[in-house]
Amino acid sequence: MEIGNIFRHLLVHNEAFVKSTDATKFLAYATRQNPYITLVTCADSRVQGNILGIDIFNKVFLIRNAGNQVAINRGSIEYSILVLKTPVMLVLGHTDCGAVKFATHACITQSKEIVNLAKSFDRLMQTDYSSISREVKSEMLPLTIPIERGIPYLSKLGSENKELAYLSQINVDYQIEKSLKYYGGLVKENKLTIIGGIYDFVGAYSKELGRILITNINGITDTNGLQENAKAIIKRIPNYDESSEEYKTVCKLIEEKVTRI
Template identity: 70%
Template sequence: MDVGNILLHLLAHKEASVKNTEVTKFLSCDTHQTSFLTLLACADFWVQDEILGDIFNKVFIIRNVGNQFAVNRGSIEYSLFVLKTPVMLVLGHTDCGAIKFATHACITQSKEIVNLAKSFDHLMKTDYSLLSREVKLEMLSLAIPLERGIPDLKKIQNETKVLAYLSQTNVDYQIEKALKYYSDRVKENKLTIVGGIYDFAGAYSSQPGRMLITNINGVVNPTDLQNNVRDIIKRISNFDEKGEGYKIVGELINEKVTRMIV
């Protein structure tokens, strides 16, 4: 299956239910390949496989708290190197429990950023004392990417959006880590690494429930990001730029290939 077809599916799925419009009719799915997507997603119960659609029954799924690359690198490489999936989707989500825990830890451990606590009225009341050491250790590694994003948070006052921004920062970081090992495969067009956020909280738009694409192979500039997705989709064999589906594809890219900028 073309990478562009896979990206189209990620963009189009659930649009029918979100907008009550059938937009998947122009998609063609080649089913001879047994597995075409490596999914590295958060283990949170908010994130269910149905986000990717009914036909995505051939996805190699890897889940852990905070969708962390290093935690399951062996499973990822089985999917990439043995199953040879051409796309890896690193999927974070809004209102992520692991992101909340690590954010809480960052704020309480650092005097420099403690004044940000006022942006986290709800979060700072959460009691994490009953979590085991093992749970805390696995989530605390998220403090590294979060410390990058936390200084930007003075510009966002809405707690839901603040946490979404940190999930987005974490997805960028996990892709950065993956690229350290797989950049050659990306350059050879054998692998495309996609970053996404499942926005069930409606932090990115007024239509909650969408999966947004926020990163392609480390590209995060919004204009470059959208251009990359357009270019990949145009490479689909027999893709008709003048067909009726093209306008819908353009709308999907404009609405769903996007980032939270501060």
């Protein structure tokens, strides 16, 4: 889209938003915010707050950068966790992440020890990143630390989509490992739960496109431990009727969505 139409959209669409939003909605948060999730996710345009399926106004403190990294936005994260006291921090990676691909390419080209074990490597090696600026590189290169951990496990995954999703998953684990170093005390006191997930829009985890898979809870990464924790978290809902159909649906969703590659 060219600049004239983009600028016209900016004016027209915001005005449509103004006209379609009840003024009381703005008044409800005119002088303070009350988010309950700190969401650290990738800046990728395919990943947006509405994938959570809720109206995210005043609910989600949204922090975004290339590769959903914790270290480069610690100030904003700490404001949300320590000042606004959100009880949940969600670190959300996604499939086909450009930052993960860049870091993987860097790992392959910089290490002589890495042989071509993975299906995704051929296509990655054909990508030319030489024109990328130093600033872009310096923001994404820290991701080579988790990617190096993930590379040895790629050969048995069987598809490009799965390989890249797995590397995003390992990156989320790494970001949560860092978060626990900084905020593990709050987790121990039950004041904060750190959840890791992958937004899957390519079908790497299941045939259901658009799912958020839960791949890490407070550093726990084995599927059984994850599912047990997920069920324990659900049981904290006061007076939740465990004989209801809704509860059965939630338990089924835990089985399907709290899982890893």
